[in-house]
Amino acid sequence: MPQIKRYPNRKLYDTEAKHYVTLEQITQMIQAGAEVTVTDHETGDDLTSLTLSQIILEMEKRQSGFLPQSLMTNLIRTGGDTLEFLLRQVQGTLPAGVGIVEERLAQLVAAGKLSAEQAKSVASELQSEGKELTRLDENMAAILHRLNIPTNRDIVDLRDKLALLTEQLNSLAEEDTQNET
Numbered sequence: 001m002p003q004i005k006r007y008p009n010r011k012l013y014d015t016e017a018k019h020y021v022t023l024e025q026i027t028q029m030i031q032a033g034a035e036v037t038v039t040d041h042e043t044g045d046d047l048t049s050l051t052l053s054q055i056i057l058e059m060e061k062r063q064s065g066f067l068p069q070s071l072m073t074n075l076i077r078t079g080g081d082t083l084e085f086l087l088r089q090v091q092g093t094l095p096a097g098v099g100i101v102e103e104r105l106a107q108l109v110a111a112g113k114l115s116a117e118q119a120k121s122v123a124s125e126l127q128s129e130g131k132e133l134t135r136l137d138e139n140m141a142a143i144l145h146r147l148n149i150p151t152n153r154d155i156v157d158l159r160d161k162l163a164l165l166t167e168q169l170n171s172l173a174e175e176d177t178q179n180e181t
Contacts, residue, residue, distance in 0.1 A: 002029055004038040006047050012038070027055050 003015045004026065014021045021029075029036050030052075038051040105122055108114035 001035045001037065002026075004036060004051070005041045006038055006051070007041045012051075013041075023051070023055050023058055026051065027059075030055075 002017070004021065005013045005015055007013065012021050012023070012026065013019070014025075026036055026038075036048070036051075038047040039045065040047055102123060105114065105119040109116055109119050
């Protein structure tokens with residue numbers, strides 16, 4: 001896994017390859033499947049998310065419209081939940097859309113504009129797309145994990161753990177108070 005050090009002069013140094021790299025080269029590493037981490041040379045702070053944001057900004061500058069404006073606006077409004085929200089929206093609309101398409105296919109078959117075999121082929125394609133969506137869900141969770149963006153599930157788990165720890169601390173404090181008396 002490439003470990004990049006960011007120096008005060010904003011230069012990026014790949015500690016594995018032992019040379020300076022650009023944001024473009026980091027982009028290429030990530031596109032090739034590498035798990036890149038970026039840390040501040042002086043403090044050791046994790047700068048990976050900041051660097052990934054810079055890469056996305058550069059991509060947006062080069063390819064205006066790289067990300068839809070509505071997605072960027074929602075990302076700012078809701079933070080990391082936007083990607084999860086987008087995935088839920090896609091998943092929620094797909095089954096309804098499949099039903100509508102299947103109904104339309106039946107109408108086309110009844111009108112003689114489409115053969116039953118053609119309709120089955122389209123329906124089969126829709127089923128395989130549903131399977132792809134399940135894989136998309138798994139991939140999205142992996143992407144969020146790699147980008148250190150917590151999902152709603154992560155936040156709920158963290159809240160539960162915090163509540164349990166608070167409960168345990170209160171219990172210990174109560175026991176300590178009782179032992180003093």
